[in-house]
Amino acid sequence: MKVVPSRSSEWVRPVTSQRPASTIIEIDRVSQVFQTSARKDHLALSDISLTIEEGAFVSILGPSGCGKSTLLYIVGGFVSPTTGAAKMKGQAITGPGPDRGPVFQEFALFPWKTVLGNVMYGPRQQGVRANEAEVQSRALIEMVGLKGYENFYPKELSGGMKQRVALARTLAYHPEVLLMDEPFGALDAHTRTRLQNDLLNIWERDRKTVLFVTHSVDEAVFLSDKVVMMSKSPGRIREVIEIDLPRPRRRNELLLDPRYQKCVVDIERMFDESDKVGSPS
Amino acid sequence: MISAAALTRRAAPVLACAALLAVWQIASLALKSDSFPTALEAIRTIPDILGDQESLINILASLRRMAIGFGIAVLVSIPLGLLMGRSRAVAAFFNPLLMVIYPVPKAALMPIIMLWLGVGDITKTLVIFLGVSLPVIYHSFEGAKAVEEKMLWSGAAMGLSPLQRLARIVLPAALPEILTGCRTGLVLALITMITSEMIARQSGAGNILFNALDMGQYDTVYAMIIIVGAMGICLDAAFERIRARLVRWSEPQFDMPLSFS
Numbered sequence: 081m082k083v084v085p086s087r088s089s090e091w092v093r094p095v096t097s098q099r100p101a102s103t104i105i106e107i108d109r110v111s112q113v114f115q116t117s118a119r120k121d122h123l124a125l126s127d128i129s130l131t132i133e134e135g136a137f138v139s140i141l142g143p144s145g146c147g148k149s150t151l152l153y154i155v156g157g158f159v160s161p162t163t164g165a166a167k168m169k170g171q172a173i174t175g176p177g178p179d180r181g182p183v184f185q186e187f188a189l190f191p192w193k194t195v196l197g198n199v200m201y202g203p204r205q206q207g208v209r210a211n212e213a214e215v216q217s218r219a220l221i222e223m224v225g226l227k228g229y230e231n232f233y234p235k236e237l238s239g240g241m242k243q244r245v246a247l248a249r250t251l252a253y254h255p256e257v258l259l260m261d262e263p264f265g266a267l268d269a270h271t272r273t274r275l276q277n278d279l280l281n282i283w284e285r286d287r288k289t290v291l292f293v294t295h296s297v298d299e300a301v302f303l304s305d306k307v308v309m310m311s312k313s314p315g316r317i318r319e320v321i322e323i324d325l326p327r328p329r330r331r332n333e334l335l336l337d338p339r340y341q342k343c344v345v346d347i348e349r350m351f352d353e354s355d356k357v358g359s360p361s
Numbered sequence: 362m363i364s365a366a367a368l369t370r371r372a373a374p375v376l377a378c379a380a381l382l383a384v385w386q387i388a389s390l391a392l393k394s395d396s397f398p399t400a401l402e403a404i405r406t407i408p409d410i411l412g413d414q415e416s417l418i419n420i421l422a423s424l425r426r427m428a429i430g431f432g433i434a435v436l437v438s439i440p441l442g443l444l445m446g447r448s449r450a451v452a453a454f455f456n457p458l459l460m461v462i463y464p465v466p467k468a469a470l471m472p473i474i475m476l477w478l479g480v481g482d483i484t485k486t487l488v489i490f491l492g493v494s495l496p497v498i499y500h501s502f503e504g505a506k507a508v509e510e511k512m513l514w515s516g517a518a519m520g521l522s523p524l525q526r527l528a529r530i531v532l533p534a535a536l537p538e539i540l541t542g543c544r545t546g547l548v549l550a551l552i553t554m555i556t557s558e559m560i561a562r563q564s565g566a567g568n569i570l571f572n573a574l575d576m577g578q579y580d581t582v583y584a585m586i587i588i589v590g591a592m593g594i595c596l597d598a599a600f601e602r603i604r605a606r607l608v609r610w611s612e613p614q615f616d617m618p619l620s621f622s
Contacts, residue, residue: 158514176517188511192533192610202519233610253519 104257104289105132105155110164112150112315124150126314128164132257135287139300140308141347147315148293149261155291156182156259168257178206181255185262187242189234195221195245196230202253213252220248225278240271247279257289264299276302277331284328297351301325301343302334309347311354318354321347396579403583410584416569420588423554423565426482430489431550438497438546439539443531445498446505459498467491468556480561485554492553493546500542504535537611540604547600551593566592 112125124147132138140148153159154166157176166173168180176182189198199220203213221230224244234242243263250258263279264272280303283290294300300307301323309319325340334340382400389399410416445452467488478484508531516530532539558567566589573581 156514156518158517176514178518178520180518182511182514182518184511184515186509186511188509188515190512190515190530190533192536192608205519205521235610249515250518255518 102134103131104134104169105130105291106167106170107131107151107155108165108167110151110154110161110166112147112154112159113162123314125154125161126316128315128317130308130317130320132289132291134289136305137283137290137292137303138306138308139292139294139304140310141294141297141300142310142315142318143312143351144295146310146312148295148310150315151310152182152259152261152291152293155257156180158182178202178253179256180259181250181253181257182259182261183243183246183250183263185265187234187239187246187266189242189245189249191234194231194233195226195237198234198245199248199252202249206253217248217252220252221245223282224248238271239267240275243267243275244278247282251282255288257291260290260292262293262295265294272299273331279303280329297344297347301340301347302329302331307347309350319350396577398580398583402580403587406580406584407588410569410581410588419564419569420566422482423558423567424592426486426557426565427489427550427554430486430554431493431547433486434490434493434546434550435497435543438494438542439501439532442498442501442539442542443505443527443535446502446508446535447527447531452502455498459495462491463495467553468560471557471560475561480563484561485557485565488557489550489553492549496545496549497539497542500545501535501539504538504542505531507538508534537608540608544597544600544604547596548593551589551596555589 107128107130110125110128111123114122114124116122128151140151142148150159154161155168155173157173157180173180190201193201196214196217199217200210200213203216204210208216218230221227224247226241226244226248229237229241234245237245243266247263264275267275276299283303290303292300292303304323307321307323308317309321310316311318321343323343325334325337325343382404385400389397441455445455470491471484471488474484474487478487512534513526513530516526521529554565555567555570558565559571562568562571566585570582570585570589573579573585
């Protein structure tokens with residue numbers, strides 16, 4: 081594990097990486113101010129700069145209220161930053177687009193559509209022919225482990241199954257970047273673990289760029305190449321940490337790996353220190 | 362095989378109607394008043410009314426006005442309500458207007474409308490339109506407001522334009538709420554239909570009713586009330602069937618054999 085100062089512009093990928101380090105997302109001195117009441121402004125994000133390489137799995141880790149989801153929404157184009165800019169492949173992000181696919185904690189499925197209807201929605205919107213979209217969607221539904229549930233409505237599914245549908249629905253329109261906003265936050269521990277494993281398996285196949293927001297240290301270390309630690313009030317990048325654990329990662333091996341354990345402990349210690357310095361949370 | 366519980370549930374509305382008619386019959390026999398016919402006398406008059414060509418034309422004319430008024434109201438109110446629910450500017454513009462119109466009984470506007478447009482179909486249809494519009498706008502507005510932001514974001518990421526999001530996400534997502542408004546609107550359409558014909562007597566079911574009242578044909582008065590009531594129940598039940606089909610995907614709701622708005 082290497083600790084890299086957040087402001088460092090000459091941040092270098094480890095030599096063990098075989099992927100070319102080309103930047104896909106660039107966040108350039110982004111600040112976000114929310115008006116909480118008539119006179120009070122709340123600085124949710126303060127001067128955030130971050131670059132994300134193509135094919136990297138990057139987690140944004142921090143306590144609730146540190147603005148980590150807001151940062152993701154800015155990259156998604158759902159929220160415009162008060163100052164600064166986010167860029168995707170050099171182009172300023174001005175709104176949402178199919179190159180950046182969100183997966184939300186709330187699932188946000190279309191409840192009037194079946195599982196298949198939800199997954200087909202994106203491809204159909206992109207102009208893919210109905211039968212072709214259906215074949216692709218059925219394959220994706222099978223990949224996320226929901227074969228046999230194609231004609232179920234979201235209300236008939238459990239939370240874990242809904243999130244599987246949401247993932248398939250987003251993967252269906254082939255975004256270049258997956259934006260995952262605490263996707264497993266609403267799930268019980270067991271389901272959460274299973275979905276983490278499955279997400280990792282799916283991701284290790286095609287290595288799409290993932291920006292993953294979470295408040296769970298274990299989750300961030302288990303999944304990511306890079307963990308962006310944030311502190312709150314105002315939301316700042318505290319540290320950017322390289323997770324150099326080998327892939328493919330298997331949960332049962334990793335939990336016994338001292339390197340994994342050290343990563344988790346180190347990150348937790350850093351959060352504890354910042355809690356002591358800052359106001360009690 | 363039908364379970365005992367299901368049987369009770371199905372028999373309950375029939376029993377309730379029978380009980381109402383029995384109370385009516387007994388009360389009428391006890392009071393012996395000329396202006397209060399028995400239930401049987403009233404029911405016996407129904408075939409006479411429905412068999413009479415002129416009455417039938419009147420009733421059909423009423424239903425036609427009701428259908429047109431209701432249809433136009435729904436077509437105008439749903440898009441307006443949805444727009445208000447998703448745009449603060451649109452809501453800020455229309456909300457005060459609607460708040461002024463809301464408490465005014467629409468039939469109270471009839472004298473003014475009659476002065477402008479006469480006593481014909483247009484006036485009556487307009488009153489029905491006004492009566493139906495408000496609940497439909499209100500429920501569409503509330504339904505659109507409640508649509509989850511993240512659902513719209515998901516649509517936006519797929520490339521849906523704002524207008525497409527309104528038509529293809531907000532509309533279906535708000536549909537259960539919209540249809541609740543339409544159901545209230547349907548009952549109000551019937552009420553305003555009869556009221557309008559009461560004020561502008563020229564044709565229609567309300568006209569038959571009040572003519573009969575003027576001429577002291579109390580059997581006909583009561584028979585017409587039953588007919589209008591039955592029309593309301595049938596329309597509501599038919600609408601409820603359609604509604605249940607359209608929003609099967611939404612959360613299961615409390616199930617009543619006969620429901621009242």
